[in-house]
Amino acid sequence: MARAKMSKRRQESGDETAVRKRILEAAFAAFMKSGHAAASTLEIATRARVSKRELYALVGNKQKMLIACIRERAKRLEVLAHLPELRDRETLARVLASFGTKLIREISDPTVMGVFRLAIAEAANAPEVARALDSTGREASRAALRKIMAQAQASGLLTGRPAELAGQFAGLLWRDLIVSLLLGVAKRPKPRESARRARDAAAAFLQLHPLQNDAPATRRPQH
DSSP states (O other): OOHHHHHHHHHHHHHHHHHHHHHHHHHHHHHHOOOTTTTTHHHHHHHTTHHHHHHHHTSSSSHHHHHHHHHHHHGGGGGOOOOOOOOSSHHHHHHHHHHHHHHHHHSHHHHHHHHHHHHHHHHTTOOOHHHIIIIIIIHHHHHHHHHHHHHHHTSOOOSSSSHHHHHHHHHHTTTTTTHHHHOOOOOOOOEEEEEEHHHHHHHHHHHOOOOOSSSOOOOOOOO
């Protein structure tokens, strides 16, 4: 009897997870088509093939749906699962290039760009939407990059504050690409282009931060 009840609860939980996923997919499609303000809960419920009561019970109102959509897609920005030991600058260059390549590919994905546009559009009326994207998605990639810089610093390969180093590398990596993608005036970089861009950013970054024994010696003034 107990096993039967547990099995039933698991099935119901699995069914609810599937329905919730369907609701979020329908909500995101509606938001992308009509915008957050114009999309109606009836349209979302119809797309998801659920009642409005189920929609509110499993996800909530439109604002909660939008935040949930952002959080689900922001998980794609968790790009660093394993960090190899950084023993030399060559390894650091490869790690930065690999990290940068994956970051460009994930963030430039049309779906992720759509999430950014939705968050920007709702920034004035619903600032918590932008905060959700920043804290859930962007912070994951920033934290991963800070981790790389902190380990490189601990290994004596870099000097400086990890957060500042991370910001500098990100600036070299993106330049104006994010804005161009958001405006729709640039196409998503192809894999080879993403890899080249990341390698160039890593090389430029390391040139800006030479090892002490690699830095050119300062000339003493002549007397």
